[in-house]
Amino acid sequence: LDLSNCSLHSVPPELAEATAAIVLDLTENPLTTLPNGSFLGFTHLQLLAVPPALECPGGSDAWQEVTVDGSSRRCQGQKNPCNGSTDLAWLCPENSACAPDGPGFIQCLCDNPFHGYKCLREGTFPVLLFGGILGTATISLSLLLWGTQRRKAKTP
């Protein structure tokens, strides 16, 4: 995705939709700063070029290689923040695991059998099986009791 020389004064909000980008070029734009959450979700980004005055998002620790030449700063090879030296990975609550969410960002996704809000739920409830057993039991008990008890009942 080539956005160089587009006279951007600030990161456009529509950029957030381009999360599948692998290469992003923002050089030669009069950008003053990269807001903190600009690159949320850019998990595939492998090469980011920004004006040399700006830092790589997530800091230099989030990238394997940071090179600065005259007109641009290149951030190459996004590192997985979950393996890295940063101590963010312990933040994930019970039943969830760290997953990358962009340069320097992590998200917590549920571990395998868990799902649902806050990963509280495990497995799926066998609704049909339960309903089937309960229905059969109810019908048979009702018929049995009706036969033995109420069939001879006279309504008062």
Added chain:
Amino acid sequence: MALPVGLRRQPANRGLVSRCTHHHVVVFLLTFFSYSLLHASRKTFSNVKVSISSQWTPSCLNSTAPELRPDELWNSNRLFPNAEEATLFLGTLDTIFLFSYAVGLFVSGIVGDRLNLRWVLSFGMCSSALVVFFFGTLTEWLHFYNKWFYCCLWVVNGLLQSTGWPCVVAVMGNWFGKAGRGFVFGLWSACASVGNILGAFLASCVLKYGYEYAFLVTASVQFAGGVIVFFGLLTSPKEVGLPELGADEDAVVEEDANRPLMGSDDADDDDRNYSIQAADTDNQPKAIGFFQACCLPGVVLYSLAYACLKLVNYSFFFWLPFYLSNNFGWKEAEADQLSIWYDVGGIIGGTIQGLISDVLQKRAPVLAISLLFAVGSLFGYSRSPNSKPINAVIMAITGFFIGGPSNMISSAISADLGRQDLVKGSSEALATVTGIVDGTGSIGAAVGQ
């Protein structure tokens, strides 16, 4: 009058065994389990409080840590900003439930008397099951969380559940009469505790799938129970042509009044509704006014004592699993399974203390001693260590000492008040008085919430 009473006593005892048909057995079991199911669905709510409160609140981390992503997985439900407010709301729901339950008790006795008991009971069970389903399962499936909706549903649930007790007691009264009441009712009134155990067990099994399935399971089992009751319950021996009970038993009222009812919390209500049914066969029940009933010696004292006891009992009933998992960090399912021990203690306590006071012929000393021990055991419980076996044992002991006096007060009311000169033979007075006591008890419990 000694001779006729003595003569009539014999047939009653013999009659208890001889007239026990399979109809009696079925009626016993059906009413037992229908009230158990009602209690089980009440218990489900207490058991899933932790899960519900985490469902309603966003994730809570230390303020220095950044917010968790993805947002819809961790922070999207903001019905309450934090767990404390959610807990407050849960307590409010309990209070609302108890108040509407108390109101409903007054109404349901009258309704059950005028309409067919079987219809009222199965309607109450099925519609209460539907309401519980809407409350717990449908709101989760549709992700519709709304405080007013929850409150309204729970009020309706309280009113519908209150149809259960008067109806089951009236049916039992029709079939078992006053003579066999001591033993049979003693056994039968374990149904509330059995219901608690059943509810806790069901909830803890299903909780890992999500709290909405706990509600689904208890609601559908209760609905099934309502259907079975509709098809299988005979409300009185008249319906199959067996002789109606009650005509030959007025004379043994005095002896039976001495026999303690080993009833559960609400055993006093059984007298009220039983006597409404028996009013048809009595010639002229002398009703006593509300204020006269209040002025009878012991009524006010017992009412207040019962209110305090019911406060403690229901606090335990409603909040025990929540307390266990919050205080000790146990998983909710384990906390549920452990809270079963409280009910076990209650069953044993009610039975044994009833027996003791029966043998001693004195109730007040047994009550007083047991309550003293109850204070001690509650104190000990608040200091119990983080170890499951010890906690279970202390919990059972606490249940023993609280459940015992609770049952005793409700049985003592029926016994002692029945002996008073002013109200001898006036079963309606008994009903009014026990209605006062139970209503006060419920209000005390509601206030305590």
